[in-house]
Amino acid sequence: LICEAYDLMKSLGMSQKEMADTFTEWNKGELDSFLIEITSSILNYKDKDGYLLERIRDTAGQKGTGKWTAIAALQYGVPVTLIGEAVFSRCLSALKDERVRASKIIHGPEGKPTVQNKAEFLNHIKNALYCAKIVSYAQGFMLMREAAKENGWHLNYGGIALMWRGGCIIRSVFLGNIKEAFTRNPQLSNLLLDDFFKTAITKNQHSWRQVVSNATLWGIPVPTMSAALSFFDGYRAERLPANLLQAQRDFFGAHTYELLGQEGKFV
Template identity: 55%
Template sequence: MAESDSLCDIGFIGAGVMGKNLIMNLADNGYKVCAFDLDHNRLDALLEQDARERGERPPRVEACSSYTELLGRIKAPHLVILSVPAGAPVDDVCHKLLDAGLKADDIVVDTGNSLWTDSVERCERFKGRLIFFTTAVSGGDVGARFGASLMPSGDRYAWTRIEPVLNAIAAKVDPDSGRPIERREPGRPVSGGEPCAAYIGPIGSGHYVKMVHNGIEYADMQLICEAYHMMRSALEMTPAEIAKVFREWNLGPLNSYLIDISAEVLATVDTDTKQPLVDVILDRAGQKGTGLWTALSSLEVGCPAPSIAEAVYARSLSTRKVLRTRAAKKLLGPDVAPVEPARRAEVIEQLHDALYCAKICVYAQGFDLMKLAAREQGWQLNFAEIARIWRAGCIIRAVFLQSISDAYERDLKLSNLLLDDFFAGQIALNQHNWRRAVADASLLGIPVPALSSALSYYDAFRMESLPANLLQGQRDFFGAHTFSRVDRPEEEKYHVQWSEPGRPVVEV
């Protein structure tokens, strides 16, 4: 047997939860992996899992104790995949690999949740010394193990080498129905179907798309929570009853992973108290930054994404538990009774339609943000393909994404999802219930920041005239910022000598 036959195909650094699952996914798909981690207990657990799952077959995973040993045990040119914390640890590993003998044509793939600008800077920093590539991973530990949604970006040549690997470990969808093909059996990966992996573009673009994915995820989760809050407070429904409603919704246009798991959470009973589990979970929500990054980017690019921002704010407000407890005892809300039981079915239908319409607007915000960022960065993003790779594996996977992909297939230059005939028609059919749901929530004093901000976004988007004319007048009054006129070319700027009200407008 030739020496190269005994070498591993891929080097992998980082055997934490995500790393271990990605390694086992690679092993299931026929790749021999050499793994390294500073924590030797993780490596022991990895080797034990491989031994348990492979049965009588030869070992598919090896462990090593240094970066030099890692490079010596994998085929050249080397492909090394990283699953380490974002930031300085990525740079540290790259430097250590270079010290161990990494060459200029070797590829290092970052799979962490790195900020996209960090990836751009990192690629430039290591240019000529190694090929730095990234692939954002969505789907959590289960997706990493049995098929994730992958958003790779970087050098085109590197992509030609990495594409077969990523296509193998990606989630798969049925090409006809667009539905996920799921199988969670170690050693029996899904081999057919369309892989949820596609080259996004130059370095940074993949992590930017993943960042927006997570921003949409924040908003989608918040929308579901607001519908739950309305049913719980306004309709006085039990978690089990709401779980049943969500399962019914999951049979229609709201079918999604997030609706499915929300039903599971609400149906779960706490083993200690025998109460609904959701009632013993503290109402303080955490975040890891990607939703915040999306909101910040929308402000920097000048693209409105109010529902994503509101979802971030909602999490921040939830952490003010002590202050909210004090406020609950002092601040008064409306003095109204809950909705009558006879109206329950009507209100549930309104919430369904409100969630559907708001969801359309959230995706419109996210895709618009990607479009403007791509224009600014010079990226050529394929939005139909991005929607397709989100149909399985990722957290926002939903039947709804097939319609988004179809919209961008129909019009490659679609400027905003709301202008697509299908989605414009869907909101036209359902907006009355959306407005009723938001109005009812306001009258009852139940906060629905994501549902209501999505409605305001829709109404502002469809208005030919907005009150920004008054705003421009205000700015000119206190700061001489000038303004354009509706009856003159826009590039001509004007200013009023406001200290002399009778004086005519003068051109600046």
């Protein structure tokens, strides 16, 4: 998510100093976290040849934690879409030579990204990052809850949030809000249903949609922000087009289906 925000800033022509200052400012509010803090430091870092970041090869490695989480999500049937997209983005980054060749052959939208008010759009990026971060944690806690159900675990979700805040790379002020949500309702099925997080997304989702739609029109990949938004819209939908999917499954494979109002009875 932070890398996508950085990429959008670069596309608007911001200097590393401007980007570093922006992340420093963001770290004073609801995005206050270890990762935002170090992003500012990385952007500011210079060696004898100048700023280092733009000289680092854009291929990201991985130790396996994201992959394990994505595999667990599939095993438990939980839509942890944001982490999945983050893992696939690393895989795509590893195709550096192929991407270089493709960049000379396949072309996207013409023209450079432009906005009428850069300060306003930067605020949109900040809000989009915040909303997507909420979804990321919501999905993560969904996975833990399902794993606990399957394995007979009794997890203290608020305590887990405090443990993370105490010392790991995802430590942030935000985790305190999660602890408070589970204190209010220990049986909370999804963070998106908590009043604090529901209000936060309601307030900021316009920014989120502005960022994802503009990035798409500009041809700038934002896989995790867009995956988070798609999950949010799917989660809040009373009906999804899965009825057609199930009808197709029955048509080609006789998988049967349930009728509305007759749940549990397969035809």
